[in-house]
Amino acid sequence: MKKQKSYKDETGKLYLIPTPIGNLEDMSVRGVKILDAADLIASEDTRNTQKLLNHFDIAAEQKSLHEHNYKQRIPEFLKLLKQGKTIAQVSDAGMPSISDPGQELVTACIQEEIAVISLPGPTAGLTALIASGLTAQPHYFYGFLPRKKNEQQNELKNLVTMKATLLFYESPNRLKNTITNMTEVFHEQRQAVICRELTKIHEEYLRGTLSELKEYLNETPIKGECCLLVEGQIEQEKENSQTLQEPLKVQVERLITEGFKPNTAIKEIAKQNGLKKQVVYNDYHDLKQS
Template sequence: MVIRRTLSRAISLATITLLSSRATRLFRAHKQINFPCSSPLYPRSLVFLSCSGFASSVSARETDQIPEELAKNANLKPGLYLVGTPIGNLEDITFRALRVLKSADVILSEDTRHSGKLLHYYKIKTPLMSYHKFNESRMEQVVLKRLRQGEIVALISDAGTPCISDPGMELAKLCVNENIPVIPIPGPCALISALSASGLATDEFTFVGFLPKHSGSRRKRLMVSADEATTQIFYIPPHKLSQFLEESASSFGDTRRCVIAREMTKLHEEFWRGTLGEAMKAFSLHQPKGELTILIEGRTESKVEPPSEIQLENELRDLISQGESLSMAVKSVADGTSVSRKTVYSLALKKFGKQLEMEDGSK
């Protein structure tokens, strides 16, 4: 009996020690869940946190990865849902986005094979329908018919927020015109991610996106951007980087600062910073991989100090000594400076009025 009690106490003590040790490890560090390594787009690990802030030890194979309460269709109203999806790292998708994708009647996808990997990982079995720039006009009426029938339609792009330099803009317009609800589901966006970390001005910016294919139209657009005082943001394919840098340096000047963001949220994320001239040299020998987000600083406004009264007086004196009438001298000085004609005329009368009266009297 004594031996049995001793063994029982020893087992209980060992169990408590084991549980205490496990709780301590959970408190000190998040327990990570490995993603499948079949695709380089998947992050290496994902941390699930409970409401209390402790990491969960449930493996990815033992859960649908969407909390049960979020997996249900919580009375989603019919309409077009614009769902933001990760631009690289799968941890950047929201629970709300996953719930909408799981609850939708159909998901419109730019590339069904690409999007299928995301849905497969999160065990979302909603049907996919191909919707891209080459079939956009043909598919619009098909999608509108389903929306009129009260279905929930989710639209996703290959990466980021739909309708932002991606298919869906015209569909969203049609839905708005027909009073069909268009609901944004916020998520990742390359231009905002790049802008926030660029180090350039963020209070005002111009999103240009992809430039025209025609060289004349492209250069004209770059000239417009070069004259703006706000940060300019472009989407550039990697094989067109050299062309873009050469043309933009010609329009903006090779001393204008720029930021080149690539592989954002991925393993090889990079923010290159320098002038357009330096960028041309840096990327002349190699072509980076992946879509590029390029930001160029706005034109610096140079403040022109208004001329002093002495400067205005000297200019008026020179013109009058050359035989110019008072009115013509005032006009010439006012046109050549930022000072109003009224101000210059008042100064001219004060400084040269009596002299002109004397000259007129002698004549």
Template sequence: MKQPQPAAIGSATLYIVPTPIGNLSDITLRALEVLKQVDLIAAEDTRHTGLLLQHFAINARLFALHDHNEQQKAELLLARLQQGQNIALVSDAGTPLINDPGYHLVQQCRAAGVRVVPLPGACAAITALCAAGLPSDRFCYEGFLPAKGKGRKDRLQALASESRTLIFYESPHRLLESLQDMVTVWGAQRHVVLARELTKTWESIYGAPVAELLEWVQQDEMRRRGEMVLIVEGYQAPTEVLPPEALRTLALLQQELPLKRAAALTAEIHAVKKNALYQYALTQQNG
């Protein structure tokens, strides 16, 4: 078996370099070689990346590239690349551009014909998906849900009939509100996995119907701390055949009542499952 060779660094190349999401041992040998050899490292937070480089004894020039300055600074970095310099792009953790800065720089490089080389590596979304126990052959990455309640509910409503597994990032101070809105919009039974502090000492992966997950999170403040990923079961069409009488009742009650209440009353009248009625109505609303 041949021994691996050091990464060959070309000229005038932008390298997309993933960094660990928690465990520093997860950085790849190729990533280390690239970071050692490039002329410049564009970092989301130079102080944070400086600690990573210090840990691996890498001396490199750092350049701040973050959400607030990327569109202005991308042209400067592009000019350096066109002069023959090599640049590595890193974020604070994980793969750059995945809910992190870098899109504008990569877009300009591609338009200008500058070589862009992506390295494989850590990504919290994919790491969580692999351990969630939900279908992974088809999935949809949605990033962070909107911060405002109405925007969040509108986004969840738009995704109500999405059959692919859904991936969200979430912040600790909005976790409870997001889970509650999922219960309100999707019903209590949609299965959700909360993956927290992946690769770190306090890693936790817990899945349950979303109403139960919300209750579980509320029981312990520690369960809503740290970096979080939510993996959500895709929409499943009801297998139960709903009686035409129940559907007529549901349609009539929806004209006067909120959907959740209309589904509950219809279920009680016709002895059918409330969640099946609720999901049916959501599907109708979304065409």
């Protein structure tokens, strides 16, 4: 167990600073003050952060911290922090470490017992959620789904029975394909919301069923940063799963006819149904449960 006292004067501090997701006026007063006073700013992209610093007349030094250089940068930053320096970490937009780089530095600081202090502020997922009209509690933040169709559909199958509102980030170029996959895995009448260009002048909410949004995207390409929110499992899906679910043995046999080895098929069906492998194994081999 480790206990953190965030404001001990004798140690350096890592501040996690949220930055605006579009509108620069969403930057907090406290965030500006800490960026201005920091000995160093660790930025996902120094060019992007420099625009923010110029807007608020901040002259602090920057160094990049991203997925390609964090192994090199972290020892440098730890050395400065141990010397009592203050480092402010930012991503290009929103909260550091939420679908952005930064978690590795946080973990390293915690291991070295260096204070990690996060500020509240802009985050696209929750900003979209509270205006979506979908149930805010409970909700489940997923972030970016896999890009390949099979991998994406497998992830969606793992989420299909969740009752929480689901939050995703998605590229506008992939959004149509993602919603098409959702209509195949989820019930097409689930309510969903596309939130586009949050806090910017072209902010837009598209609310409807998955089927309606799919039809809209087939006719109307969209641009800009997107959040996609989908309601949790609906009653029609529960009824369908109870009345149309194939017996486990039939599911296994279908995979075997598709070329799976028996043990691999059993393992896959267990995963799809949220069961232990032994349960499916026993059912397939007509063995009594002990």
